[in-house]
Amino acid sequence: MTVRHADRPRIALTAAIIHEDPERALFKGKALQFSEQKMAHAVWRGGGLPIQLLDLREKEALEQAIAGCDGLLLQGGADVAPVCYGEQPLRPEWGGDLIRDQHELAAIEVALALGKPILGICRGVQVLNVALGGSLYQDIETQVADSLVHRDWDRYEIIEHEVALERESWLGEAFRDHGRAGSSDGALTLLTNTIHHQSVNRVGISLAVSARAPDGVIEALEVIRADRWAVGVQWHPEWLDGSDEGGAHRTPGNPVFSRFAQVCRERAVGRT
Template sequence: MNKPLIGIPGNVLRGLKETEGLPITYTPQGFIDGIQMANGVPFVFPISPPEDASYYVDQIDGLLLAGGQDITPFLSGEEPHLKLEATEPARDAFELALIKETIAQHKPIFAVCRGMQLLNVAYGGTLYQDLSDYKELTVQHIQKTHYTFGSHTITLDTESQLGRILGATYSVNSYHHQAVKELAEPFKAVAWSKDNLIEAFESTDAEKGIVAVQWHPELMVAVDSKMQRLFTEFVKRASISY
């Protein structure tokens, strides 16, 4: 029996003493674990020229967009905020090309944190470059609690794919200082924090198989079976595409 091949665009780690400063392509282990536990095969590939995106997407059955650096503000026609952190323009450009190609090939996407934000920008949405610009901010979105534990609650649309898994409310972890501001038209918000930030969205067209979350389920899969179900449902969607 074939297993769905899940593409995970890698990030680049630089300046690590143990590698004498040599750049390392990587993805967090939680994504590998979540996909393997869902009976999928993870395929991590490096930041590459955008014109190579079709070659990668041809090989995979679903695309998983991971977290990482801030999104390049020029993609939204904005100048850098004073609190903007490190960006990786080459990664942005490559992953934008991957998104476009994955949609063109009718394959599902699961986006996490930065991945959710980039997906929104790809379709014309905007971001808070820093949550200091969000005047209604009352929730700790960069938690101090250990990453395997939920640090704030979210409210979900119970008719959504995520709502059917997590229910009307759930506790999630949180590590972000950027967030969705204006949601792009092809998406519908399906989860919100108590201070009303968008915590998840899905495609308005369910057949596109797009689910995006602001929290980090890959850090919770070892202790939370419902977070593992997010990966399991994604791999199921990917299995339909091959």
Template structure:
């Protein structure tokens, strides 16, 4: 709105650690990198908000955990978006990796859990994307399927690396949910799918808002209490504007930003 200062939306950092297979080892790749993926930043910028990445403190950081208080970010910013990225570490939900490739990112888990706690404590809204949905479920007491093809072999394919964000399937939007309300009772939509992990046990604090009708995989959740927390398993930032064949996530963004605006007011 005219005359209003723009909302300041924080993003959890994606973390690259030197030694990642397939990455050239010279130059900047020899350093730990914290980064914000362009598409997700543009998604929020398209809603008129300002996108700001919140750095993490890792084992090789110059500063220490006591030098960085994430609550200062929660106080200064109006909302938080959890980016997609590496797997949630099985240790974070009391399991051990079933395969070395599924060890996840324990450092990022702990950083994001602390970050979410700071924003929720400050009464600020939190929106999770893909890994973000899984992290929120784990943080609030749920568990994950470490690999859908291995542990649920009859499930449909939820990831196709050759097509990446151009891999789609339908979701069923559950009636009576906030998501259904936002979309006028829409029963089914087509979304992108880029994940091999999924919710196993739903956290007690959450309600399911969408599922994959083919196998029941949870595709969207929302906190059932006073905290404003919503998350989707797909990537809204990859929706092509004006594409009528796939789900238009603009109302999801508008709802999140409206919550941030109301809290700021």
């Protein structure tokens, strides 16, 4: 069913950033802010209207932009800087993107204050966790014993693993008709992609774990309350679009976006 334009909730997508680089030919090294194409397509396909949320370095601009939208979506991308959760990088290349972190942490604060629903994808669940007082593993392979391979540059979207959802969670409900029964603990099992080397360590205040990988790595967090709604998933559901490229045998990602759009729509009506 096609969703009419007037019925589509406006969903603000935080921008990924390519920072200034005098050696880069494109735009002669100027800073760029952008969205990955399939993310915008997934939001639209799910019934939302994607709106780019730019980092204008002004709190007033951020407040006005989020106030004019019905939900906030935190996209994937660069590492979260360890200094944001009180640590120093274990390696220089894990220093993260502090500029983007500061923008997204401020956006989360504004969205929570305004009662806007939040959805975090990959990096998004990590920065959401940090915003609520949690911490991260800077590198799963280094810090988590007996872990699966969660990211491989050469195989990238090819690698996959199962994810066990808590049936009584929001995600469990969203995927009720798409997952399959897991072990005797009542979990619902999905088959997803995996493209991350960092993950949630200490869980942030008010957040509950709603999914894990077979090695115990946290794959989803959520808090569902009358005054606060936030969900984050560690995989990339926007790439699980049913195409051969996205892995047609994997669990489709659309339920995340369609249910999030529904929540944004319902909560916007409630605020009105």
